[in-house]
Amino acid sequence: MKFPSDDDGQVLKMLYKEGVDFKEPQNVDFFVAVPDKSSGESVLKSLRDEGFSCELEQDDETEEWTCFCLIKMLLNYDDIIDIQKRLDELSKPYDGYSDGWAVMVE
Incomplete structure (x- = not known):
């Protein structure tokens, strides 16, 4: 299977090599960094209004805030x-930005 050579493509390639089934929907966490x-x-309100299932959390060590959006989808x-x-x-509009994504591999 071919993957683009950017960061997202490399993560997909790694998941593929780990044996993740690309034909089955996976739980994908998308991260949105926010300043406070x-x-x-x-x-969070804006994302939920658009149908995203999200939670807001603060990292105990770095004290940075992140919205985590879980989407079950094909990779x-x-x-x-x-x-x-x-x-x-x-x-x-709230000084946030998309900050990557991840899939938990068992």
């Missing part, structure tokens, strides 16, 4: 890029 709790709550490069762009658009 207030901005995070605004981003498709174009769809992952599109979701990150949408998260960027929705969070930008």
Whole structure:
């Protein structure tokens, strides 16, 4: 299977090599970095209004705020890029930005 040579493509390639089934929907966590709790709550509302299932959390060590959005989906490069762009658009008015994604591998 061929993957683009950018960061997202490399993560997909790694998941493929780990044996993740690309024909079955996976739980994908998308991360949206936000500057503070207030901005995070605004981003959270905006994302939920658009149908995303998200939670806002603060890292105990770094004290950084992040919205975590869980989407069950097929691992498709174009769809992952599109979701990150949408998260960027929705969070930008509150100084947030899409900050990657991950899949838990068992």
